[in-house]
Amino acid sequence: MKKGIKKIEFLLPESYHLLEEAASRTDGISGIPSGFKYLDKMTSGWQNGELIAIGARPSMGKTAFVLSMLKNMAIDFKIPVMLFSLEMNEVQVTNRMIVNVCEIPGEKIKNGQLAPYEWGQLDYKMKELKDAPLYIDATPYLKIENLCKKAEEAVKGLGVKIIVIDYIQLLYNEIKYTDNRYLELNYFTRRLKSLAKELDIPIIITSQLNRDLEAREGIDGKRPQLTDLRDSGTICDDCDMVLFLHRPDYYKIYQDDKGNDLRGMAEVIIAKHRNGAVGDVLLKFKGEFARFQNPDDDMLIPSRITDTLEDKKTFGGNRSDKPLPF
Template sequence: MAENKRNTNKNTPQTAIPEIGRLQPQARELEEAVLGALMLEKDAYSMVSEILKPECFYEKAHELIYAAIVDLALSQRPVDMLTVTEQLKKRGDLETVGGAFYISQLTSKVASSAHIEYHARIIAQKYLARELISFTAMIQGKAFDETIDVEDLMQEAEGKLFEISQRNVKKDVTQINPIIKDAIELLQKAALQTEGLSGLRTGFDGLDKITAGWQNSDLIIIAARPAMGKTAFVLSMAKNMAVSFNLPVALFSLEMSNVQLVNRLIVNVCEIPGEKIKSGQLAPYEWEQLDFKIKELYDAPIYVDDTPSLSVFELRTKARRLVREHGIKCIIIDYLQLMNASGMNFGSREQEVSTISRSLKGLAKELNIPIIALSQLNRGVEARQGVEGKRPQLADLRESGAIEQDADMVCFIHRPEYYKITEDERGNSLVGLAEIIIAKHRNGAVGDVRLRFKSEFAKFMNVDEDVPVQEFTSSMAINGSDTPLPIAPKAPDFLTSVNKNEMPF
């Protein structure tokens, strides 16, 4: 009987949600008060324009009235009972909202706009609650559908939730005094540094001098054509930051597995050719060299994630946790074009890349750390002729001009030797040299920095840092001969000084 009574109750509002039997969050009286205040006070719209959109209103009539008010405000016409009535008439919505009589009733229900901003925020909160209810109901319905892949559904859920959160992100303005205080503190901190750096050191002296270190909240794009050494560059930098300066760094590798990435780090640190690390065919002195140098990597604050096809929403979740739990100071992504924004609809790949780059910039600001994203360049570089023609340009950034727009800094890696250019215009050798071209620097100077690149070790270093690797007498000084010794088939016993079970390769 209870069921029949509930179904036949004439007083049951039509706005009830059948699945849960509750009314949707709403604030009809506040909607009326806000609309009335907007038509009474000429400056009222400026107080709520950033808080409310027409769809925030629960009542359809109120949504149409507010849309008419927005039209008037955007065309810089006065907003009052008469002009709103006339605008609704032009839109063909006057009778739908209840006619001129209903408009006059709204103005009679409020005395002033004194609390209009507070009321508007409540309306916006109710709208957000309705959006979340609709979102969860949609996800719940799809979760019961066994034909839908759960992983795809999770990606879609993340995307939709991100859209809702971004739609409602608002930040109040700040009076300048506390900002001045923060700026002075940063200035004093930089002054205490002997190098005069205010940001994170990379270990590349020339680059640090131009940039003053990677700055918090910056999105830094490092771009190059394939085979230029993008991954080698950021791995060399990550090693410098984590090992030399004890700065926690997170590496998101969408292209390589964790083991492949760590093998590259081992090649970089131990200066043993990569093909030998892959095959394990090391000479005895190389095993000793490995044993001696790999200790630098143990306990280094480097955190690696090799999730393939990482979405920008997954990255946000993981990055927040890394900063909270491990105090990460810098995030590196290899590389941007392999990311996606699953769960959101885009007309083109360019629009998706734009969303990704914009989200990365937003994340850098939110976490207040630099985010470094590698990026591919298009083939325009290959088509150009001459020494200068091979130098990358901002127009060469692949898939989206938004990358250039969103980035605080864009750096290119250029190795003239790759294009068989072995001398500069002055006849100086370019063999083994790489240029880091700072093409965009929102908060500083642009310029070029030369580094040395040791291709056999996938390693970048300062030009004046090319010191021969320490020679180990146990293997290289036998009878004064430099003749290579036979390749050892396995690691010698002295490698037990490092726990073999923890070796990352």
């Protein structure tokens, strides 16, 4: 659609068409699916024009999460995707994808000590990975404007439908803000939000969190909150959605307050959702394969599912410990 000033009369047909398209889908997903079924039920998929942040402390699995999601999109749904890896080089990213897709421990991929059946598994799965429309740019010290140019070329030239940037704190800028990193991050998120709108695709960024949560105690003390992003510019303000990753067993928390087993489980916390629901989604985390996946049905915790469905009543806002003023 051509940009500029328009009377709403001329915008209604496209909105109505999108509504009809969404209504025709039986899965309720109007955007790009993550491949995590309960997350997709909460989000309706990643929406065009939106900027989404995924935050976590070190060792929670930010990169493993986005690689698992990219695998789902590119292999399972054949959606062209692009990853800007600002932390790992091309070989490291590729090896992590092999570990994820082939379900062979990373140490074995590194030293080549594979059992005969694992070589067969590798050969079979590598074809899936080879045919996947997955594009990777691991340019170090990438400047924001160069990233935007590459992203535009990928969308127009390769048909890329979604872009992931891992992670935003490693971006650089031509203009220095008197060494004020906070202002620099503000510029990055606003530029990326504009880019998502210009290219009409979802853009996902990963972000570090500050250390405050490490000092908090109790079962819920280690759960990330929106305030844990306060040193990361205006991510919370500029993003349409903010998600956090939390693995309780990393902090030696093996049960929730209702006695449910949390070992090997990861929580995806939808803390802000401008156009939808907030709540929690449980995934299974397989650390040896650096992989997040849908939990088996017998691993689902009914009380947490109920809580999530109830949370869908909270629409278009932020999740915090403060009660809503209405």
